[in-house]
Amino acid sequence: MLGRPLAFTGTETQILTCWGPAPRFYPAQNRSPDVLGPAPRFYQDPNRSSDVLGAGPSLFTQTQTEVLTFWGPTGPKSSPSRRVAGTKLPDPERGRPQREMQVGKPILYSYFRSSCSWRVRIALALKNIDYETIAVNLTKDGGQQFSEEFQSLNPMKQVPALKIDGITIGQSLAIIEYLEETRPTPRLLPRDPKKRAQVRMVSDLIASGIQPLQNLSVLKQVGQENQLTWAQQAITSGFNALEQILQSSAGRYCVGDEVSMADLCLAPQVANADRFKVDLTPYPTISRINKSLLALEAFHVSHPCRQPDTPPELRA
Amino acid sequence: MLGRPLAFTGTETQILTCWGPAPRFYPAQNRSPDVLGPAPRFYQDPNRSSDVLGAGPSLFTQTQTEVLTFWGPTGPKSSPSRRVAGTKLPDPERGRPQREMQVGKPILYSYFRSSCSWRVRIALALKNIDYETIAVNLTKDGGQQFSEEFQSLNPMKQVPALKIDGITIGQSLAIIEYLEETRPTPRLLPRDPKKRAQVRMVSDLIASGIQPLQNLSVLKQVGQENQLTWAQQAITSGFNALEQILQSSAGRYCVGDEVSMADLCLAPQVANADRFKVDLTPYPTISRINKSLLALEAFHVSHPCRQPDTPPELRA
Numbered sequence: 001m002l003g004r005p006l007a008f009t010g011t012e013t014q015i016l017t018c019w020g021p022a023p024r025f026y027p028a029q030n031r032s033p034d035v036l037g038p039a040p041r042f043y044q045d046p047n048r049s050s051d052v053l054g055a056g057p058s059l060f061t062q063t064q065t066e067v068l069t070f071w072g073p074t075g076p077k078s079s080p081s082r083r084v085a086g087t088k089l090p091d092p093e094r095g096r097p098q099r100e101m102q103v104g105k106p107i108l109y110s111y112f113r114s115s116c117s118w119r120v121r122i123a124l125a126l127k128n129i130d131y132e133t134i135a136v137n138l139t140k141d142g143g144q145q146f147s148e149e150f151q152s153l154n155p156m157k158q159v160p161a162l163k164i165d166g167i168t169i170g171q172s173l174a175i176i177e178y179l180e181e182t183r184p185t186p187r188l189l190p191r192d193p194k195k196r197a198q199v200r201m202v203s204d205l206i207a208s209g210i211q212p213l214q215n216l217s218v219l220k221q222v223g224q225e226n227q228l229t230w231a232q233q234a235i236t237s238g239f240n241a242l243e244q245i246l247q248s249s250a251g252r253y254c255v256g257d258e259v260s261m262a263d264l265c266l267a268p269q270v271a272n273a274d275r276f277k278v279d280l281t282p283y284p285t286i287s288r289i290n291k292s293l294l295a296l297e298a299f300h301v302s303h304p305c306r307q308p309d310t311p312p313e314l315r316a
Numbered sequence: 317m318l319g320r321p322l323a324f325t326g327t328e329t330q331i332l333t334c335w336g337p338a339p340r341f342y343p344a345q346n347r348s349p350d351v352l353g354p355a356p357r358f359y360q361d362p363n364r365s366s367d368v369l370g371a372g373p374s375l376f377t378q379t380q381t382e383v384l385t386f387w388g389p390t391g392p393k394s395s396p397s398r399r400v401a402g403t404k405l406p407d408p409e410r411g412r413p414q415r416e417m418q419v420g421k422p423i424l425y426s427y428f429r430s431s432c433s434w435r436v437r438i439a440l441a442l443k444n445i446d447y448e449t450i451a452v453n454l455t456k457d458g459g460q461q462f463s464e465e466f467q468s469l470n471p472m473k474q475v476p477a478l479k480i481d482g483i484t485i486g487q488s489l490a491i492i493e494y495l496e497e498t499r500p501t502p503r504l505l506p507r508d509p510k511k512r513a514q515v516r517m518v519s520d521l522i523a524s525g526i527q528p529l530q531n532l533s534v535l536k537q538v539g540q541e542n543q544l545t546w547a548q549q550a551i552t553s554g555f556n557a558l559e560q561i562l563q564s565s566a567g568r569y570c571v572g573d574e575v576s577m578a579d580l581c582l583a584p585q586v587a588n589a590d591r592f593k594v595d596l597t598p599y600p601t602i603s604r605i606n607k608s609l610l611a612l613e614a615f616h617v618s619h620p621c622r623q624p625d626t627p628p629e630l631r632a
Contacts, residue, residue: 155557156521167510171524174516181509193497194483200490205472208487208524213534221549222538233537244471 121302135309451625
């Protein structure tokens with residue numbers, strides 16, 4: 001019998017039924033509500049079904065191409081059911097866990113020009129997640145990120161920060177990994193752990209090795225007369241390494257032919273390079289990938305020149 | 317019938333059997349070889365079993381507390397078996413996938429004093445992964461990381477880099493995430509996606525927001541007379557945010573009572589703070605957690621004062 005998706009409720013043997021590659025019948029806006037995993041921390045309280053379901057999707061994040069359905073209630077009395085790959089699950093059940101997990105529309109604290117904010121905007125666009133933007137102007141009033149109100153929300157005094165599912169997350173890559181774990185379609189990390197490592201390596205190279213050295217607060221410290229040289233040095237040094245890495249990892253995009261978290265870091269960093277007048281001639285791979293990325297809808301709509309807080313003179 | 321763990325070999329219905337919370341019967345050195353996931357990219361070639369098995373473990377990384385056993389060969393003719401939670405799997409089968417995945421002993425390119433190298437050394441120690449160290453002296457000979465040999469290995473010219481499973485990974489957090497996905501026991505990321513987000517946020521705050529601003533190459537740029545002030549400013553600014561975040565996230569460690577990736581970043585950063593004579597009085601939570609961490613065996617053996625390349629005068 002086909003039951004509604006249920007998280008584990010005990011330690012008894014559970015029957016899972018799996019189908020082969022199946023994401024083709026999941027449109028992007030259906031964030032794999034059927035991909036539920038066991039939530040062992042709630043074993044003690046099977047009645048907390050919304051928590052269980054909320055915690056669930058992440059646990060099988062990395063298997064989103066298989067449809068794992070937990071037939072419930074399960075146990076010694078249940079029997080496995082089978083379904084042909086590609087058939088649809090009952091619609092009324094599909095959206096439920098997703099809706100329970102999400103409390104209201106996510107709010108992104110963002111600044112149009114912040115490259116880290118742009119990374120998250122691309123992820124939200126790719127995953128088709130509807131959200132509200134609250135603009136935090138990093139230069140106006142001495143920097144709105146230093147306001148008491150914003151500091152209490154994000155002690156790091158940085159954008160982006162994302163209010164989602166009842167929590168606030170800072171740090172762009174932590175946000176993207178959370179989105180990936182809770183809204184896995186389309187995936188931003190490949191299935192193969194070695195490829196995932198490549199994606200994270202490229203992402204971290206940019207997010208730890210380049211961007212922090214040329215962001216606003218550091219440039220303030222080095223003094224106006226040194227800013228351009230400093231930023232150029234940080235970017236070219238990082239791009240020298242990145243170009244070499246991408247020459248072996250890239251297909252159409254940074255790692256293979258699928259857009260990944262690495263690409264979400266690349267395009268905004270190239271935009272920064274442009275802003276700081278870095279000569280991109282020595283970086284043909286970076287330039288080529290960037291061009292492909294900018295042609296994608298998700299990169300287009302999330303671009304700094306198309307944000308609610310983009311000043312009129314910078315609008316595209 | 318209990319078969320040997322098998323990855324998926326087709327798109328037919330597969331029967332999986334799961335038990336409830338069970339990691340208690342896995343000692344740390346058994347890196348969950350039984351936790352295998354489907355490896356859909358290899359569906360076309362079921363004979364490449366070592367690849368399939370190699371790719372497998374990561375796919376269920378986040379469910380390591382459940383014992384997921386793939387009964388093989390499976391399909392319409394197979395029937396689910398049941399086992400009582402806590403019983404042991406047949407030993408000869410357990411180590412196999414792990415051994416097949418690993419080609420030789422991992423090699424860590426490390427510098428005793430590098431805080432990023434220390435992060436990875438802690439992960440390797442916690443996960444009980446045997447490895448060789450190749451020391452890369454960041455100051456000798458103008459910096460051994462700039463040698464052609466090392467650059468061809470890691471274009472980023474930074475330590476750590478880890479040669480493992482036939483690939484070389486740079487960037488400490490990318491390495492740790494890879495270890496977590498392929499050697500999930502003990503876990504360094506919590507099960508709950510919200511807690512995972514907290515762990516990654518704290519990790520990224522340190523890895524992107526503090527460490528890069530006070531590392532060797534940046535300090536060289538700011539000039540010797542400014543180094544101490546610059547490093548102190550970077551660390552105190554980050555610690556102000558971190559202390560506030562930890563006050564709500566911490567239990568015994570950074571996030572709750574389990575050691576996580578965030579702790580692997582914290583202790584090395586506090587060591588840097590010590591080195592740069594940062595007053596830690598305003599950071600009671602950071603100090604308390606650091607003290608607890610340093611008492612752990614994995615943090616002790618991986619400490620900068622106990623590495624193969626630690627100079628005699630700095631040895632503990």
